[in-house]
Amino acid sequence: MKKNFNQSTTRIVSAGFNEIHCFDESDGKNIDQSVVDSFGEEWAKFHEFDDIEIDRLGKMYFDIINDKMVNKNTYAIDIGCGTGRWSKYLLDKVGFMEAVDPSDAVFVADKLIGPANNIRLSKASTDNIPFNDETFDFAMSVGVLHHIPDTQKAMNDCVKKVKTGGYFYVYLYYDLENKGFIFKTILKIVTAMRKLISSLPAIIKKIVCDFIAVSVYMPVILTGRLLINLGLSKMANKLPLNMYQNQPFYIIRNDALDRFGTSLEQRFSRREVQSMMENAGLSEIIIATTLPYWHAVGKREK
Ligand SMILES: C[S@@+](CC[C@H](N)C(=O)[O-])C[C@H]1O[C@@H](n2cnc3c(N)ncnc32)[C@H](O)[C@@H]1O
Known part of the structure; x- marks a missing residue:
C-alpha cells in the first residue's frame, strides 16, 4: 500500500x-x-x-x-x-x-x-x-x-x-457568519490583539497567551459550566467560547496560544x-x- x-x-x-x-x-x-x-x-x-x-x-x-x-x-x-x-x-x-x-x-x-x-x-x-x-x-x-x-x-x-x-x-x-454583533465585535478585537501578540518573542507570547487563557477564557468558560450545572444549557450555548465548556484547561491554554500566537489566520x-x-x-x-x-x-x- x-x-x-x-x-x-x-x-x-x-x-x-x-x-x-x-x-x-x-x-x-x-x-x-x-x-x-x-x-x-x-x-x-x-x-x-x-x-x-x-x-x-x-x-x-x-x-x-x-x-x-x-x-x-x-x-x-x-x-x-x-x-x-x-x-x-x-x-x-x-x-x-x-x-x-x-x-x-x-x-x-x-x-x-x-x-x-x-x-x-x-x-x-x-x-x-x-x-x-x-x-x-x-x-x-x-x-x-x-x-x-x-x-x-x-x-x-x-x-x-x-x-x-x-x-x-x-x-x-x-467567520462567525451566524453570530450577532457582539461576537463579531469580539472577533475584531481578538484579530487586532492577535496581530500584536503574534509578533512578540516566543517566551513573552506564551506568557501573554497563558494570561489570556486564565483571565479571559476561564471566566467565560466557568460561567458557561455554571449555567450548564444550573440546567441552563441553552443559555450556556449562547456564550462566546462555548466550544471549550467541556474541555480541559490544557486544551484551553493550547488554543489560546493557537488563536493569539499565529500571525496568519483566515x-x-x-x-x-x-x-x-x-x-x-x-x-x-x-x-x-x-x-x-x-x-x-x-x-x-x-
Ligand atoms: C493548527 S495546526 C494543526 C495541526 C493538526 N492538524 C491538528 O489539528 O492538531 C496547523 C499546522 O499547519 C502546519 N502548516 C502551516 N503551513 C503549512 C503548509 N504550507 N503546509 C502544510 N502544513 C502547514 C503547521 O506547521 C501546523 O502544524
Missing part, C-alpha cells in the same frame, strides 16, 4: 521511534514561514494529548466520516499533521497513514504516536507533498489551510493527491468553504452543522 516518494529526500532524521523524511523543495510561495516556525514552537510545548481526550475530540471532528471513506484498505495522508493527534486517532482505522508537516512538530508527532508500523512521517508542506497525484484514498488537513496565504491553492494541491473516488476532509475556521463562511471545495474538484460535499465549524468532507471527481 505504501508508495515511494516522488522526489528525493533532503535528509532522513532518526527521531525517537520513526525516521523523519525531510523535503525542503518548497518554492516558498504559498507558505508563511513565521507561522510554521511558531507552530513548531507551540507544539513543542503542548504535546501531551491523552488518548481519551484525542478520542473524545476525534469523535466530534470526524463524525461525518464513514466506513466507505476510511477503512482498513485506506491509504491516507494527514497534511499539516502538527502533533499527529488526528493521525493517531485514525491509525487503527486505516491501512497506512502518511503524516506530513513542514514544522518541527513532526518530531513531536513521532513521540505522540510512538512505535507503529503503519505510519510514516515527513517534513513537507502543501506545495511539495512528496507523492504523485492521485495516490491517496483519503486525505485530510485539519486546522491548517486557513494558516496558508492562498487557501484555495493549498486545497487544490491537497485534493490533487487524492485518487478519483477518494475523499478529502478539511477543518477550516469559520476565516470562511459556509458558502466559501463549499465553493472552495467545488473549485478543488470535490463533489458530494458534506459540511457539518455541528461544532467545530467548519468541518467538511467531499469526494474527488474525475
